Amino acid sequence: MSKIKKLDHSFYQRNDVLKIAKELLGKILITQFDGQITSGRIVETEAYAGETDKASHAYKGRRTKRTEIMFGEGGTAYVYLCYGIHHLFNVVTNKKDIPHAVLIRALEPLDGIDIMLDRTRKSKLDFTLTRGPGNVSKAMGLFTHHSGKNLLQEEVFIVDDGFKLNKKQIVISKRIGVDYAEEDALLLYRFGVKGNKFVSKP
DNA sequence: CGACCGATCGTCT
DNA sequence: GACGATCGGTCGA
Secondary structure (H helix, E strand, C coil): CCCCEECCHHHHCCCCHHHHHHHCCCCEEEEEECCEEEEEEEEEEEEECHHHCCCCCCHHHCCCCCHHHHHCCCCEEEEEEECCCEEEEEEEECCCCCCEEEEEEEEEECCCHHHHHHHHCCCCCCCCCCECHHHHHHHHCCCHHHCCCECCCCCEEEEECCCCCCHHHEEEECCCCCHHHHHHHHCCCEEEECCCCCCCCC
16 A cells, blocks of 8 residues: 655646646545545646746736736636536645646546536436546536635645556647637647546547 | 627537 | 527727
């Protein structure tokens, strides 16, 4: 049995958002509130490189009430509503005033699968439960009111249980749904676990 | 204050 | 492959 440890500032506040996005693969995202515990292993992520990234909400340093969260210290949650329907969960990284973030796009469910099925109104476990960022947030019970939450606390956090992936198990590609970002839409900022059923297709 | 649109998903053809 | 759902964020007037 490997030792389980919660990721902390020394993980989140590093300067390299691509490295963090890659290293988040294989880690376990846990939520516990309302007496319900759910967890899943992260199998797909995307990096958003802040002020210089046309796909990022913080491009050109745009600060608003919503994006302000990304300008805070690494190690907090950034959750926002997309298309008026889907809540998307991101991990803020880097130091204060550097608005980097990693979008969690897919999980492999571990604990509390019955709770996830209940939240998503599904009857059985299949790859649609936690594939895609909207589904991940729904299954984990994450909403916009969790935005700004500190990931070092007990409600929403990520742990390393010693699970390891080697380079050959990681696929790198361009991000999904960011065609409006022109040349930045081509950046290879998306990371997935090769062959995992919960990773989006393209 | 009004208009436009998005880091998506599920359903239909 | 195409499209509708659905609403807060953002920006311009």
